[in-house]
Amino acid sequence: MRFWRDFVRNDLKNISRDSLLIFVLTVPWLIPVVFRLAIPPLAMWLENIYNFDLQPYYPLLLSFAILLQLPLIFGIVFGFLLLDEKDDGVLAAIQVTPLSVDGYLKQRLLLTFLLSVLYVVFMLPATGLVSLVLLANLIPIILLAGLLGVGATLFIAFVANNKVEGLALMKAMGLLMLGPLAAFFIEGRWQLLLGVVPSYWLAKAYWLASAGANAWLYILAGLSYLILLIYLLLKRFRRKYAV
Template identity: 35%
Template sequence: MVISQILKTDTRRILTDPFMIFMSIAPWVTAIITKAGWLYMNKHYPDITLDPLITSLAVALLTPMNIGIVLGFQLLEEKEQGVFRAISVTPLNNDYYLFYRFAITVVIGSIMTYFVHEILGLISLPLVFLLPVILVATCQIPLQSLMIASFARNTLEGFAVMKGTGFTLLVPLLVAYFFSDYSISWLAGIFPFFWLIKAYQFAINDQIGLFIASLSVGISYTLLLCWILFRYYRTNALK
């Protein structure tokens, strides 16, 4: 009952907000356009070398970030409307309410990420590799949403936070593209998305031990950051 009501409310909010609609359909549109562009370039400009790894990372595995942004603005709007103060005095307290929100979006994000990755079809991975990578990717959903909802006091500040956190995604991608063969690249490990990139690379190269290690670090580090932000959100952002 609670989950169905949350889904109805979120769906209504998304369908009435142009920005939310854009962020929700952007991964699908981007994947289709990228796939078409990739096929066109390979057919008409075969001498130009394209990197399927970076393309897949930038399109498919960033899909959870879009979902996290949507959820972050939803939480921010609810904070402005005093929803959390009302929930705190009901049997469904804020902790359970946020757990429901994160669980629902992680499930949706996992499905979306899988299909966007397959629509691109640039890199083929067995499910035993792809599904754990998607799991780590979807951990970015609560992280991204909590960054927006915790540090922004209104929608305008939410956009500023969203833009400001873009470098946490851009830097690891640039490092993976330009410095992946250098030991200095590991300095980018302070960004959680870096470990997703490394796991994806190790999966492609069939390096099982390093794949498992990167997954473990990635999910542990991301969940630690989520826990820290969640505590901040409860103690400061909901005042």
């Protein structure tokens, strides 16, 4: 427990010193506000002026803004913290302490997972567009979103060699959200081609669950895919640090 307290205190200190990370962490709090203040009047305006019903697109908007974006935000934050510590030699120094590098990484990844899940659980109903009944049905998908955050953390921290490369990878990860957007408008099996993007399986499962359909096939496919990616990234990490 003491290790956890020291880690959290150290993370908060590191985040408070980085204006980019502070900015990234403030974004989630604005999302429910935007949805509550902007979406209902926008939907009414589109209905009255253009006779366009925005409600069928609520699952698309929510999956993009919350289900996918929030885990990626935490993945970016903790990925950059690990990248900083790698550059500063912290991970190498941990190897000579009682706490193993593997244990240190697990703590970071668990924190990423928990924050991703908790934020998504809180933010979805906070928008006023998701009922608590639907939220209960979405729990398996939300847990999957936590794994997406873990994968993003590992991808930034151990694929990038420095913060410059980390910023480039952060922009590239925008593809994780753009892929599912296209799938929403593609009918039939052609959309499965977008399954190469891990977030497709989360988004598709969310759309099906929101419509009351069975989403377990997509949940299991996404779980298998993310576990494989996380395993490969962890293998790269352990090989590099001889864990």
